[in-house]
Amino acid sequence: MSLTDILRAEWETDLPPPAAAMVQALIDHGGGTVSSVLFYGSNLRSGDVEGVLDFYVLVDDLIRWRDSRPLALATSLLPPTVEYWELPWQGHTLRAKVAVMGADQFVHRTRFDRLDTTIWARFTQPVLLAFARDDAARQQALDAVAQAIASAARWAALLGPETGTARDYWEALFKATYSAELRVEKASRGVSLVDHAADRYTALLAPAWVAARIPFEDRPGDQHRPLLSRAERAQGLAAWGWRRRFGKALNIARLVKAAFTFTGGVDYLLWKLHRHSGVRLELTPFQRRHPILSAPGILLKLRRMGAIR
Structure with a gap:
């Protein structure tokens, strides 16, 4: 089975009702500029309505999404732009973190x-096509996600062991990508990512290597060996060194950008604060309009409330 065949089969899975409701809200907002919507993350596995749903919205026109030329420019320079959404649904409040970028950028x-490893690494993980405007948009999303997995598998061959199981290669890959990003999780987080869908990753490796044009041979005991020369491996390690150095700087740049472009970010942080500490903080209209300027006073108040130490 080819890589695209595997993805097509995965995408036959029904979307959980909470996610479907949020997707409809996203489509209603974006209208005809929405090319496709991808659903991924921990809630894809759990179906939990209390957590945060994760979506990528791929659009044709960044300006039409928010009717903002500055925001569109920021997204074109450093995609994606992240938004926080809340939606009442069947007695619950659905929450979503929505990343928006151009379909061609994706x-x-x-x-x-x-040099940016974050997009292809993220979409190596399980994902559903939640919406496609038409057959062309569906094919574009399918080809892009397949390309993401093939890119990841090629790096896994270069960064992983000379011979190993499919799990060995994916764990090596995720360890490398986590080390290249500015994250609070440890690099060992890559192990748990594989654990969540171990059979899927095992099934993906060989078709992904075929798609990436990596020659390989199967060995006894579910072992695989990519047929790469020492020079190819050395070149791969050197190229990854650039990505590791570039990755953290890119993450910092995204954090700075998010301080000015994260639509609904204040509400997201307040919800996270309440969920993890039990403290419910009400902000004044001025604090909502100027969260960065108000940050010192807010932090002092949170400390007095015992929410932070």
């Missing part, structure tokens, strides 16, 4: 040669 950033 295709470009799933390529193997990109």
